[in-house]
Amino acid sequence: SNPSVKVKENEGVDLKCSYTADFGSSPRVEWKFKDLKGSQTLVYFDNQPTGKYAGRITVYDGGLRFNKVTRADTGDYDCEVSGNNGYDEKTIKLTVLVPPSKPVSRIPSSVTTGSNARLTCFDTDGSPPSTYRWYKDNTPLPDDPTKFPNFKNLTYKMNVFNGNLEFASVSKLDTGSYFCEASNGEGTPQRGDAVRMEVHDLNVGGIVAGVIVALLAVGLLLFGLWFASKKGYLPSNKPKQQAVYTQPRTDNIDDGDVSTTYLAQLSK
Structure with a gap:
């Protein structure tokens, strides 16, 4: 070598x-x-x-x-x-x-039960490259949770080399305050900012209520258009009437009686 x-x-x-x-x-x-x-x-x-x-x-x-x-x-x-x-x-x-610097981490603040979540951590300065550890509520998370009774109900996967902490399907048990730590054997290990991740159920009632409100709004809009049309508030599309004038024939004019007659015919 x-x-x-x-x-x-x-x-x-x-x-x-x-x-x-x-x-x-x-x-x-x-x-x-x-x-x-x-x-x-x-x-x-x-x-x-x-x-x-x-x-x-x-x-x-x-x-x-x-x-x-x-x-x-x-x-x-x-x-x-x-x-x-x-x-x-x-x-x-x-x-x-080179000792590690304070790592940059990305932690979602809110996720839905059953969805996937990825927490990332990266130190830009450490040489040799840093390895990473994650903490939840100030407790270090083991690399493999299935090997520890206190963590066996957690379903995350941790990559200590790239800093990723991934949940394939989050549950309420995953709610907590998370931060990561970078270390490479040089200087003091550096910790990122802690962020609380809340896991909540999908709000089905809120979605249904939103759909109902949207349908009511569309219904009110259609009713308003119908009412305005019925009252004549909306402009009409009917064609305008035109007047056509013609000069009448003068075959039967009496002596001494000069008159002019106009016939107006309306066409629609």
Whole structure:
């Protein structure tokens, strides 16, 4: 297995990489770094530190020295040596120790009996990564409740590595005040804020009452529209009447009697 080195944040550390004389008097030495996400960068190349490592590291025969490490330096360091047609490499795992910070937790305040619920907890700073424990009403919950008589009626599942506390089907027994704790062996374990989770039955009566109120509201609206229409308060869609005027015939006009008659015919 690869050698592992642990050091507290802001302290110095040496990563050893010795080699034999078989590589000649001036072997080529390169250092590469791969972080926890798998991203790889050059640390030492062409006999000098690269980029952000300038002024932070010193390379000597047999190793590399960090003047001061940060949490971002946690990862794998590859030392590659070549010369005289020979090649060898060595990987060193560096863990920068950082105490956990106050974890961020998500706890529902109200859930319905029989539904599922997930409580989450996460610490953003701990190195190595924190493990998690949950408390209910200030009592630590065991990883497996079925193994303890006082908790055998509880049906949760706890993942100490990702911080999840899951209930497949909550019951009234699960009501209580919950908080989580993060620890990684460095510094003091840190606790999140406590939140009370209430488990309540589905309010069937309230749902029925809501449906009845909604139906009454629709009925009143329809009655109002009918009443307004009957009283003529709503605009009518009937077409407007039009008047058509025609000039009457003048075949039978008496002598000396000049008159004009208009006939108005209404069309609907």
